[in-house]
Amino acid sequence: MDDSYVDDALTDAKVAFQQTHGHTAESDLNVSDASLVQLRKACRLLEAARTLREQNGYYTVVIEASFVAVERSIQFYLLHRGYASAEDLRYEHTAVYQQGAEVNLFSEAFADRLIQLWKQNRAEVYYRETVASAEQADAMLSLARAVHQYILNFASLRYECVCSR
Ligand SMILES: [Zn+2]
Numbered sequence: 469m470d471d472s473y474v475d476d477a478l479t480d481a482k483v484a485f486q487q488t489h490g491h492t493a494e495s496d497l498n499v500s501d502a503s504l505v506q507l508r509k510a511c512r513l514l515e516a517a518r519t520l521r522e523q524n525g526y527y528t529v530v531i532e533a534s535f536v537a538v539e540r541s542i543q544f545y546l547l548h549r550g551y552a553s554a555e556d557l558r559y560e561h562t563a564v565y566q567q568g569a570e571v572n573l574f575s576e577a578f579a580d581r582l583i584q585l586w587k588q589n590r591a592e593v594y595y596r597e598t599v600a601s602a603e604q605a606d607a608m609l610s611l612a613r614a615v616h617q618y619i620l621n622f623a624s625l626r627y628e629c630v631c632s633r
Contacts, residue, residue, distance in 0.1 A: 496630045502554050503547035504628060510540035510616055511630045517609050527600035534605075534612035535561075535586060541616045542568045548623055561586060573622070 469475060484491075496508050517533040520526040542564050546552035551571045557564065562583045569579035589608075592598045613631075620626045 503544050506540050506547060507544040507620075507625070507628055508630055510537045510544060510612075513537040513540065514609075514613060514616060514631055517612070521605055521609060525602075527602055527605040530605040531589060531600055531608045534608035535589065537612040538582070538615045539564050541612075541619050542573065545573060545619050545623055546571065548625070573619070 469478075494512065496512065497505060499505055499508060513533045514537050517530045517537065520533075521530045539561060543552070543557050546557070546564070546567055547554065549571065552567060556567075565579040565582045565586070568574055568582075569576045574582075616629075616631070620629050
């Protein structure tokens with residue numbers, strides 16, 4: 469790939485992340501508070517997942533986005549309540565579930581169930597041992613929306629949510 473059109477594309481991508489002046493920012497994410505950035509990312513992921521689900525498929529992407537939306541929603545709560553700093557959240561995926569249990573957002577048993585679900589998805593869908601189904605996509609999107617709603621109500625910050633419905 470070196471010295472090919474891929475090399476040029478890689479250079480362009482690197483520059484795009486380094487020189488952001490004058491870029492078009494994603495709507496609803498231009499908030500200064502770090503916790504709200506995580507919340508709004510969760511909102512946007514849920515919107516994107518629902519849009520893709522309504523458009524005839526993309527089950528794997530819907531499932532992936534739903535898992536990330538769950539993580540973002542929990543990260544929002546941890547940051548908002550001061551249980552974690554932005555740097556603390558740069559762990560592996562399952563750590564955020566454990567942190568959620570540590571601050572009593574849910575029980576250790578509940579965290580274990582979330583972790584098992586995540587691992588099962590990684591093992592089976594991500595590595596293509598099985599193909600993602602519509603039923604799995606619907607179940608994961610429902611779970612992600614439920615976690616999002618619960619945390620917003622729990623934190624009394626429903627008004628900061630930018631989900632359309
Ligand atoms: Zn939302």
